[in-house]
Amino acid sequence: MGESAPDKIAALRAEVDQLKQAVASHAVVDQAIGMMVALGRVTPEQGWQVLRDVSQHTNIRLRYIAELVLIWGRRGEIPPEISAELEEALDRHGPAQTPGGDTEPVPGPPAPGRPGSA
Template identity: 55%
Template sequence: MTEQHDLVGRIAALQEEVDQLRRAVASHAVVDQAIGVVIAVSGLRPEQGWEVLREVSQRTNTKLRVVAAQVVRWADCGALPEPTRTTLSTVLAAHHPPLGRALVRRPYRPWGVAERERSPRA
């Protein structure tokens, strides 16, 4: 009976470990995408993009995967919540002074959105 109980406990522990690894892989993909966004808008190197995300996470006391998800959404829809927006602007300015503040202040608008907003709906 004890041997069977040990096996059940070991299986449960292994299932938990697999779940953690799955979450880590998914989180890693989002972080990589966010690094890509940061380097695309700033011209920084990948290791600097990582450092920017890490600093924003620390300064806002927000989990890195949450900051990364916000940055990826920002690239898609142009919305970046406070305080992530102001912190990202500050950190980018520190890493890339000529571009930093201007990059985050202007909301991103996908091509054609402004024209669609001005034209009356039929």
Template identity: 50%
Template sequence: MTQHEELVEKIEELQEEIAQLRQALVSHAVVDQAIGVVLAVSGLRPDQGWEVLKAVSQRTNTKLRDVAQHVVRWPDLGSLPAEIRPALRIALTEAHTAHGGRSLIRQEQRCKGHSRAPSGKTE
């Protein structure tokens, strides 16, 4: 292989790596936003929100970034895909049980604009 061919190959490898890093940045931002939505409806901590998303991804065999995109669009759309909704409810219940004590807001209430704090008190 000539030096020119080696350089061309290296450039192609670097361009592919850049594309992957750009995708990772976008995915990371969406996941962070989805964690925020989970926290808003549940009162969980950020690390628990991450675990909830991960559990939904595993339970539904859906890529984490795709689960995150559904969760981020949920407030605007007012609903979640049929396979995501029950998995999210289960993951939220498990997180609540495992970390004790916080009452969870039903997802349908939050989507319909009901304003209740995670503690059950009116805001």
């Protein structure tokens, strides 16, 4: 026998809630990648790699790292250990690592942990 109508409705509601969470999480990560692109002067793929590296090196879920990056963008506040990991990851994946990329820093908003950052 199959599921009852209330069971099917409950299962569908749970699935919809999971999909909503996934979409929200994806949006947060995409926005954080955008910040890495703008402030770290990296490509979107490099921005993704930066966030992934920070997540792996700090053992913090990528979505939470993305949320911290967005808070940093709004308030200028970021935990020092995250700032240090972001700086290291940007150094690994930044423009100097891109063939034909800039080897000199370009003036603009400072990246996390870099001189002049909040």
